[in-house]
Amino acid sequence: MDIKKVMVVGAGQMGSGIAQVCAAAGYEVVLHDINEEAVEKGLSRIKKQLQRQVDKERIEQKDMDNTVNNLATSVDLSNAANVDIVIEAAVENMEVKKDLFAQLDEIAPDHAILATNTSSLPITEIAAATNRPEKVIGMHFMNPVPVMKLVEVIRGLATSQEVFEAVEAMSASLKKTSVEVQDFPGFVSNRVLMPMINEAIYTVYEGVASPEDVDEVMKLGMNHPMGPLTLADFIGLDTCLYIMEVLHEGFGDDKYRPCPLLRKYVSAGWLGKKSGRGFYTYE
Known part of the structure; x- marks a missing residue:
């Protein structure tokens, strides 16, 4: 399963951090939120973080430019129609997530993985809102995402081995260490x-x-x-x-x-x- 294009849903602190590390790793990233103000605030946060790294000589200016060039913004969920994975980082509310995943299931291509950054909610219940529960998985990043090295990869009841391995490989490409976790309240962290x-x-x-x-x-x-x-x-x-x-x-x-x-x-x-x-x- 080849992942090249990523949509991150939610441009808050977690979502913008996830978008930043994905773009820095060379993925084509669409940062989505419900309005332009939220998206622009997320993009501004990313640029500020990158500039700080340039100023501290942790990365070069060309690295920042490449990362920013890999980022696009979205306020229309239909932009999920041509991505390989969606990583949801919206508010920690089950009804919101289920509604969002039901919409994404209709829009995203059949091969696309639907991942959630939930820190505690059941993956299996979120997956049940879709017609592709085998392609739904938890991908719980730690805060602040650009700094913290861990990703909890959480299998739902129906998550396929292929999807698990694809997300594990993607986590490694982001220079994160992934830990396999089963679907229990609160996971491990x-x-x-x-x-x-x-x-x-x-x-x-x-x-x-x-x-x-x-x-x-x-x-x-x-x-x-x-x-x-x-x-x-x-x-x-x-x-x-x-x-x-x-x-x-x-x-x-x-x-x-x-x-x-x-x-x-x-x-x-x-x-x-x-x-x-x-x-x-x-x-």
């Missing part, structure tokens, strides 16, 4: 990470320690590069809550019950870095 973050929030909620001290323990005591509460703010507390709810519902186990303080912060609009306030305050 968030099944391990989110309960740790949730437990860190409980230690603040119960008055065990301040956010600063919790983070210090994990950085200096466990050699984590970033404390769990700083990381939660970076991910977005609304995203953390949503994933904990997916885990709680998916496993039916109260060890995944979201901390009440996490719910309170999200209800208050304290979503972390993107809103200016979470466990820490941001300019």
